[in-house]
Amino acid sequence: MHTPPFRSTTLLLSLALAAALPASAAGPSPFTPMLDATVEHHHLPGIAMAVVDNGQVVFTGTRGERRAGSGEPIDADTLFKIASNSKAMTAAVLARLVDRGLLAWDDSVTKYLPQFRMRDPWVTQHMQVRDLLIHNSGLGLGAGDLMLWPEPNAFTRTDIIAGLEHLKPVTSFRSGYAYDNLMYVVAGEVAAAAGGKPYDQLLREEVFSPLGMTRCQAGTWSVAKVGNVAQPHARRGSGNVVVNADTDVAPDLTSMAAGGIRCSLRDMTRWMQVLLDPTRVPGWLSEPQRRALWTAHMPMPLGERQRRWDNAHFSAYGYGWRLSDMDGQWKVAHTGTLSGMYSSLALLPDRKVGVVILINGEGEDARTVLMQAALKHYTAPAQRQTVAGYTEQLQAERTQRRSTTHALPDTTARKAAGVAATAQWQGLYRDPWLGQARLCPENNTVRFSVDKSPTLRGTVMQLDSRWLVQWDTLGADAEPWLQVEPGTPPTLRLSAIDPDIDFSYDYQDLHFTRIGDCP
Template sequence: MASAAGSSRSEVLVDQAMQHYHLPGIAVGVIEDGKVVQRITRGELVTGEGAPVDADTVFKIASNTKAMTAAVLARLVQAGKLRWDDPVTRYLPQFRMHDPWVTRNLQVRDLLIHNSGLGLGAGDLMLWPEPNHFDRNDIIAGLAHLKPTGSFRADYAYDNLLYVVAGEVAAAAGGRPYAELVRQEIFEPLGMRRCQVGAWSPAEAGNIARPHYRNDGHDIAAAADPARVEDFPSMAAGGIRCSLDDMLRWMQVLLDPAQAPGWLDETQRRALWTAHMPMPISQRQREWDNSHFSAYGYGWRLSDMDGQWKVAHTGTLSGMYSSLALLPDRRTGVVMLINGEAEDARTALTQALLKQYTAPSNAPDVLYYAGQMEQAARQRQAAGHVRPALADRKAAQPAEVADALGVWRDPWFGEVRLCATGGGVAFASVKSPTLQGPVMRSGTQWFVAFQDLGEDADAWLEFSGDAAHPVMRMRAIDPEIDFSYDYQDLEFHRVGACP
């Protein structure tokens, strides 16, 4: 059990993260031996407005949703409504991958473990940025056009689309929409009363953290939710929102079956936390945690940390970050929910909190890990792994790109328009309206400056083919762009003139 000094150290660590990374708000929970020992909240729902974050504040948990999707499927397996090794086509006859053999042989379990052969984040432009006009049928149809970058079941490459498919498999097997199943199989039996899934009313829920973005050293709040949040296609991959108390309840049940007798039997609990797909071990894992194995379970990352078994996942959406990490053999874990741009803050704080249990005699603080990551960032910069400076940026003129103007179509992403407007040229996606902006020139290269996404998302436009069969491709400018901007998977062919 933690001493009073240990408890106060956790608060010190949270305060370090808040101050060093200028976070707008954070909620942190700690469980020891199955019992909640700390709830630490700091900051505001919306920076500058005064309403404080508390243990009931609802945050986006992003990809920590994946473990809940896997748990819904485990409940259905336990009830005899499906099997992990069932082919996906048994429940979704329209499901297709690029390779017919993979289509026939891809099982329900494969949807959860990132082994499909698709590239990292393949097809994510159908999910993000939000809002967009893709639906789940578009996603399932689009999978057939995404070319694999590796062999089926050979390598690990994180994807989101197959979790969308997993949600639809659950709906088909369970006889209810995905959102209803999550409420029925998880939220209601476990008493996770503040969690939101599917369509819901922010006014009725109240106490909602707003995402924030960093701009010129300041936290800028994103627009408020609409009067009604609608269900959206990526819900099963990263769409659930929960409070700190909800997440602590979720952790308690995972760590201690006696918290919810009969909810999930030992066979299915073991299935969730079995190492189904090996993952590479990073140099940082070896140095920081002395890790010897890394693998993906059903919705969970599994590894060892200083000789102790660790089960964890993170969640990342624009302006909101989450982390949940368990040490099952100790029935101990930590969770954090942050409403700001906080990748490094999340990493440093999770490490520092867990080290109190895995290496208590030599547990570095947040500032130590922050320094390590800042040094690594400087080394990447020195090696040129940064967005290049674009010299002589000028707006493209219609006459300069006359041969490229028109309506272009990619088989999974759909149509984009490259058309003259207001004395320049604009790129605009039909189904993803946030992906729009002016076409610019830098030297002899053309790129899109996306107006609402920040320059980190900008992309080169590259043209090939001949006059009869022109081809347009896109490529990220920033080498460290978020992998969900999978421009490399796009191949546009011109299908018509500008309207």
């Protein structure tokens, strides 16, 4: 089916802004063709973008729909999932509590959460509040993320804290960087304990309300009452389809402090303005705490593309922010990724420039090229390429990577695994942190499922002598091999088929042991 062309939504905010700007500034914006080219090349269901220059909003633009085919246009007040851009807000809540003397960055985590345990008792004893924010725990990339995603699931914050003790570290504590979500969930609980209120209430009182971010939502809230909410989309053939659509009430997500906040373009623009210019909300955060958020606390690897595109020389993590240099200018940024939702926010603090991008579809490449083109307008306009040019470079990188790594195995010859052939392995299994799983017959097939994660359900398929799980609702890029190892009792392991699988599918951290027969 042909996808209808995108409709451009002109924001009232943009009109008011253009009227207030000098005639030279109110002319055609250089960001309009960037936005239009991104939409054209990446076929997004919807996108919203804003640019702040010297503290003033100089561009806002929206394209597309909240729900593909609905006719409901995205505008400045449409709510998007900002995903991991939530982390900076969690850090800001903690910084506010530090300013009020309710906690200190070097306090031990167990001071606020006595039940907190890591696998190594020494790490448990020495883990500080600051460590929760800088990805230095020693756990592997995305360790334990299957307790958070895919959503929805039944894991609680109590489950997250209890599960940490069972996750094996891959490096020593504080020796290196590995991106982590679970520690931010813990950070939210530390804030709640120190502040004496649920995290979502603290977020509203310490960030949303004082900064005037009136549409942002966290915790449990009424989607029907709030309204104007973008839905996540997946690419299917030549079109976009809604996935994981909201019900009338949004639940209190376990992942809230790590990636569960929703905000509008207007909210995120206000967030950027206050971060760039503290005089907009005097006293909201002290200068020492503002510096703490943007201090390089943990070195990060500097990627080859970052060197080439940004002329970058360093990369590090602050409290909820990534720090680097871009063409000799200081850059503070973060991205956010959830199934069907992408965000990106970048600041050039020394010149009070900020760019935010919100997308309600599969938009990883789109946010990358659009942000690059927008920032280069300020840092090195003579070197700036078009959105199409950056897109071609990404595609070339991907082709090169695939030619030098193991190719994705061909699994098209799969067939349903036989019930009789798998009988000796069927049963109930348990992983120490993900909980109970089932490998059981159902309607002449063998099914694998995780009790607390209803999306992790699928049919066991056979490919030659190997088994894999064909998930009911997740895409083929999330499929794992399934291997049962003989023993008393038998054990079961999963491993990714796709070498480029999203790191949140941390199958390698699972180790199921058989605990009983199928019901």
